[in-house]
Amino acid sequence: MLCCSWSGGKDSCLALYESLDAGGRLACLVTMFTEDGHRSRSHGLAREVLEAQAAALGLPLLAAAATWDDYETAFVGLLRQAANRGATTAVFGDIDIPRHREWEESVCRQAGMNAVLPLWQRDRMTLLEQWWAAGFEARIVVAREGIVDRSYLGRVLDRPTAFELATTGVDPCGENGEFHTVVTAGPLFRQPLKIELRGQVLRSGCWFQDLAVT
Numbered sequence: 158m159l160c161c162s163w164s165g166g167k168d169s170c171l172a173l174y175e176s177l178d179a180g181g182r183l184a185c186l187v188t189m190f191t192e193d194g195h196r197s198r199s200h201g202l203a204r205e206v207l208e209a210q211a212a213a214l215g216l217p218l219l220a221a222a223a224t225w226d227d228y229e230t231a232f233v234g235l236l237r238q239a240a241n242r243g244a245t246t247a248v249f250g251d252i253d254i255p256r257h258r259e260w261e262e263s264v265c266r267q268a269g270m271n272a273v274l275p276l277w278q279r280d281r282m283t284l285l286e287q288w289w290a291a292g293f294e295a296r297i298v299v300a301r302e303g304i305v306d307r308s309y310l311g312r313v314l315d316r317p318t319a320f321e322l323a324t325t326g327v328d329p330c331g332e333n334g335e336f337h338t339v340v341t342a343g344p345l346f347r348q349p350l351k352i353e354l355r356g357q358v359l360r361s362g363c364w365f366q367d368l369a370v371t
Contacts, residue, residue, distance in 0.1 A: 159183045159273075160239035161248040162261070163218070164199040165207050166338040167295040167314065168250030168276060168330065171288055174345055175275040176248045184244040185217045187235040194222035200299055200337045201365040206352070209370045213346040217242075229264060236268035246271040252332045253278050281330045285319055293343030296352075297336050298366040302359065305336045310366035311354045314338055339368065 161173045163186035177183060188207055189198040197207055204220075211218035219238050223231035236247060247265050251257045251274055258274060265272040276284060288295075297309045297318075305327055312318055319329040327335045342349035355367040 158243040159246050159248055160185050160187055160219075160236070160242075160244035160270075162250070163188045163207070163210075164250070164337070165197060165202045165210055165340065166200055166250070167288060167293065167340055168252065168332075169248075170250070170293065170295075170340045170343065170345070171284065171291075172248050172250040172275045174291060174293075174343075176273065177345070179275075181246075181248075183216060184242040185219050185239050186211055186214070187219045187232075187239055187247070189228060189232055189235070190220055190222045192222050192224045194220075198223075198228070200339065201360070201363075202298065202339055203368060205370050206339060206350070206368055209350050210340065210346075213348055213350060215347060229260075233264050233267045236264060236270055240268060240270055244270065246273050249274050250276055252276050252281070252284070252330060254332065281328060281332070282319070282323075285314075285316075285329060289316065291344055293340060294349070295338035295340045296366075298339045298368065299337035300364045301335050302362050302364060307357060307364040309336065310357055310364060 159181045163169050219235050221231040221235050247270050249261045262272045295314050297312050300307050300309050323329045351371045353369045353371045358365050
């Protein structure tokens, strides 16, 4: 039985998709929020967006709010909650940053679980081609200032956009934090998310696209 570390973005979604396609069964999603509990730590998504994704997936969303200082303790607590629901393995969407994998394996050990990273060291464009072929859709919602222009915010990460980013030297999967996405449709979703693009804000060196579920 699986749980998925759910950012709301394409990589965690594709990792989940592959795990389920391999025969895994999913108990729940786990997501960390800022200390006020209003936005996800990784992608700055409003809680209502993550809850709408979970509803579209037909899955419970386990969440915890934390500062960066107590993030690890809170995340281990979430994994233990997932274990109480039957999960023995946590799915992560990282591709090739070793320190991320080491941290994920460490927190899973603390929670008495295993970590699995289905996308690990896979070719970026091959992953994206698989993403598109499966029928998923994601929009860019975070752009790192000075690396990805804020004009990309709100755009669907389709082939032309991915190739355009790659020609500028940006990782087309955004693995190094150049950009982040939100999944809005795909074969795991019971129905597409209907979202409205609102304002944009600069925080901690990144431009964030605010979204609302309609």
